[in-house]
Amino acid sequence: MESAPTAVASQVLPNPLAHLPIPFQAVDYAAKGYHLDATVNPDQVVAMAAQLDKEGLALDTITGVDWMAQGQMEVIYDYFHPAKALRVVVRTRIPRDNPEVPTIQSVFPGANWHERETHDFFGIRFLGHPNLTPFLLPEDATYHPLRKDFTS
Amino acid sequence: MTQAIANLLKLLATEPYRLLLFLVCMLAFVGLNAAYLVWVERKGAGRFQRRPGPTEVGPAGLLQPVADAVKLMSKQLIVPAGADTTLFRVAPLLMMSPALMSLAVIPWGQGLAARNINVGLLMIFAFGSINVMAIMLGGWSSRNKYAIISAARVVSQNVAYEIPMLLVVITMIMVTGTMNLSEIVQQQAGGFWHWNLFRVWLNPLMPVTFLIFFICMLAETNRAPFDMTEAESELVAGAYTEYAGMGFGVFFMAEYANILLGCALGTALFLGGWQSPFGVLSGVIWFLLKMYFLVFSVVWIRWTFPRTQFYGLLNLSWKILIPVSLFTLVLSSAMMKLFHA
């Protein structure tokens, strides 16, 4: 009987996007759930998105993580490939007191809602976003519930 | 005593009283039918969907229509702010009355019609167009966007389906040579092969003609699959969205009265009216049996098919039904000229 894939021996595949000028690190899929991981500067995310778009990747989701202890916010862009097993994570860190990052809506129109949601939850401003109004929160919400210092 | 009753009957048989008597009977009949067709519809829907339908009020849910009526009557009639009050209140009545009046010329049995007039068919179609107006006014006056869309739909739908309907009826008038419904039924006496539906020697496309009539009847009464006016997944309840209580109730009853009228007309025109299928024992019972069979088919169709697309509905009328019905019209006139002149 085959064992479950959670126990597949760890193996790091070579980077299939090595030709791109993105500082990718190949990651063990079985351990992490994605293949490539890159941390870039906030001003590079649009260029990254455009390059990944050319490679035929699709936007999975955008989310944030509040690293309050470090005074930073992390914005995570998840991409997946519609034809092959290739999951790409692009991260960027921005200061927590002024969380701003350019929008990638011009590349992936689907980013619109994910960015609005991330703005809702973390207060991260996506510069150039056409409609950064509350998406899931009430229309008049001014709070950002997923910030670690949020209390209801 | 018996003499008095006989005298009374004789008096009632004279024209003005006869009309009154029939109208009262007709009102009762239509009211009862409209109420119980709702029951039939719900019970039928239940059976088609493998569930029992209404069962709680009365035996087999037979008192359900009464409960519904009491509930509807006890509700407040709300006129929405900004609505055209007069039109809003008139619309349901305008929908109900033509159906009632049209039923006056339907021959239920031999000599059993409120008014046996020579232009019966013409009268039905003259009144028939009024209920379009009623839905349109109801939708327009209630000042609701869904209702207005619905009002626009009902007009274009009914205009489209009035034409093939009339073409079919003109065919029938030509074939039978009369607009008197009683006479049309008389002509179909003597076994089901004499029914207009099967008189293919008059027109080989007679069954198709009946089909067109039936489809148009469904469309004219806004029944599924042509219920564009109250397409609940798009327009909530269409023109009836703002109606509460008996305002809605009258619309609802009028819908069933119109179905009843359509089915009665189909029975008289195509299925031999009160004539028995075997040539003997003709009577009212046959008329009712045939009519209720058509009503059942209407229910059956409603609970089988999804709603048509709006342009699909218009395409069906303008591209299929009108050409075909024109063709049958031409064909039957040619046949008359050639074989039955």
Place this chain on the structure above:
Amino acid sequence: MKNSLKELVTGFNSLVIGMKITLGQFFKPTVTVHYPHESLKMPKRFRGHIELVRDPTTGKAVCFACKLCERACPSDCIIVEGAKLDGAKKRSVTQYMLDFTKCSLCGSCVEACRDGAIRFSREFNLASTNKEDYIMDLFKRLQDEAKANPEPQAKAAAASPAPPNAVPKAESAQPVSPPQSKN
């Protein structure tokens, strides 16, 4: 022209087939359960609200207020209090409150209990117009039940679901009604 004629014929045919199918269903028996008059038997593993289990030998609650369930509950809907009664070797439960308005019937509490002291009840009809009805005093219930039925119900205690972490033993027969062919 030929295509549209063909479409007309096949289309009409599809309508006739559809009507045949619904007519076929018309004459088949109904598949519904007429609820207030008849109701289904709840399966063995039905997750209703929880209830305390009585020890089949002593007739008292098995629970000794270890509070594992209280801690496991994601919605904080259980309050357990226990005390060491005079002469008893171990603690026993003195209060067991379930705030059913918060409970999401997830079963974490039953799973957390290592001694099988709570189980799911088979109660499904919990409708009420009164919110207080849902603040359930399970300990009182148990005592009421013990008063009404002093014989310890060995059978009821055995019916409590096996702790999920245990090696599954042969489950007793379950009233999973085998789907009957109805088409």
Place this chain on the structure above:
Amino acid sequence: MIVKEPISTPGAPNETFVINIGPQHPATHGVLRVKMTMDGEYIVRAEPVCGYIHRMQEKMGENRTYAQFLPNTSRIDYLSAMTYTHGFVGAVERAAKLQVPPRAEYIRVITSELNRISSHLVWWGAFLLDLGGFTPLLYAFDDREKILDLLEGITGSRLTYSYYRIGGLYNDVDDDFIKGTRAFVAQMRPRLRMYRSLVTENIIFRKRLIGIGPISKEMCRKYGATGPVIRGSGVPYDVRRVEPYSVYPEFDFIIPTFEEGDSMARYLVRMEEIAQCLRIIEQALDKLPSGPVMAEKVPRVLKLPAGDYCYAVEAARGRFAVRIVSDNKEIPYRVKLRTPSLSNLSLFEEASQGMLLPDALALMGSLDLVIPDIDR
């Protein structure tokens, strides 16, 4: 059949009006609101407004332990609760490097696929309801009821199962379940044939779907649409095949795709998927190994090593991915739930432009939305 050109100038401000489809409207099956700017019956702009049942599931995830968050995963997409729980426990197991016993994985596949069928059946009935056909809904619920009975028999619950546990299952299945499932598979096939003749081949139904709401491959990719939506556009993307998880590689099944990209293609994908689910269930029942259903050595107090972990599953509506960010505590630092309906709905605004209202609702129905899945 679709009429593309509006009669008057589309979108001229004095020609348009706004209607609300939702949040209380028969077409939206939940509390979605679509603000439609209309030109007659043509849609100039349809803007979905979400958040009416937002419950902040992700914040709840930061407040409770992994085991305590597990019941929440059943309540995101209540129609395919099994697959969502699978995604969450998968992520935790991946992080904790737990090895799930094969019997548990097989039962997960069987129950997930049963749940997928039940989800598709609800969609099928509700979609037909959107199109004005009421009866198929009841037939679908009749069949779904049998699945719910089976799942209730083993999990004790009919909708929010919470059946999977970190490291295995809540409970083992019994013989009744296996027998019942086999019986269900056997009698579902003729039902599918009945559905085909009653609905799929019906001319009215076909006319309403063929060519309506075409969505291109490119649009799916740009919006991140997954599941039957992308497969209906001809892309064979299925997490079960592309990023295999659990024991799916051991089964022989087809990923149905249709090139047309219209509502009919999405419909056919789901109907074909039901048949494929039945195949998977049959194979899994045949191969079902014996053994425990819970991993050994699942720590009572679960702390995941610091780092972030993803796990994606193919839910009934598409790709559901969980991202857990851990800081080596009992409580996750961050739980991100990537739900398919959100991405699938986000393309509606672009796809519905210039459509007629009933067509747009047919398109919306064919996206198979579950609103809590969007709002979370």
